[in-house]
Amino acid sequence: MTIRPFLALGLGAAALAGCTTTAALPPTDVIRYHLGDPIPRGTIAVEPLSGGAPASLEFKTYAAAVQTELLKAGYSVPAQGAMPDFVATVGFTRTSREGPPRQSPVSIGIGGGGYSGGWRGGGVGLGGGVSFPIGKRRPTELLVAELAVTIKRRVDQSPIWEGKAQGISDLKRADEQAGRLAHALFTGFPGQSGRTISVR
Known part of the structure; x- marks a missing residue:
């Protein structure tokens, strides 16, 4: 008996559109497959996928x-x-994508009691209570990463569990993505076979 192949985990445009800040990042999508029997434990070694590039x-x-x-x-x-x-064989992919634009932090503030005659903290006081940005809206950079793990018996290379996690992060926090994906993938291990879940 073999484990069914992975289902594709989609990353819709709506999810990307919501990624204006790290706090607004969508959850990680996770899917696992196994035979439904109790997953045995023991000693385990982590290796790259066969045929892959050197570690x-x-x-x-x-x-x-x-x-x-x-x-x-x-x-x-x-x-x-x-x-x-x-x-445990490990494979991963990482690609950067352009996310929704974010406004330049430089702005002119209008408020505070009359014209000051010059710049004051990046803005000009002209009375009222409005501020407006200057400069172009800059696109955000997002990292789309996918982690796939298969646990096999060493003696016959038969798989007992497979899982895949896919998520988005801010490119500035790319170093945190590996831990985030792995944590999501093994949440509630072994998990319900064939069901896609979202993990924050």
Whole structure:
């Protein structure tokens, strides 16, 4: 019996349109597959997908995040030189996209009791209570990342669990994305098979 292939996790334009700030980021979409039987525990090693490029610094970041969650889920690291009971293969993709524009922080303030005759804290006081921005609206930069993990028995390479997480983050906080995806992926491990959930 084999585990069904992953379903595609969509990233709609509406989700991207809502990403004007880090606080407004949409939740991470997660889907898991397994056979419904209790998932066995034991020692486990984290490896890149077969046929992939040599382990990079970026892969090591994702692998470390996955290993952290596996240890929380009840697995353990094999002793030095010992063969693991299970292998977790890790694959990921990262692409940057242009998000909705954000306004330049420079603005002219109108308010505070009459014309001051010059700049004062980035604005001119002209009475009233209105401010308006100057300059062009700048596009935000978003990181779209996907993490896929398959847990297999080492002896016969048969899969016992598969999962995929997909999320969006601010490009300035890209270093946090690996941990965010791994945490979402293993939330409620092993999870309900075939059901897509959203994890904040």
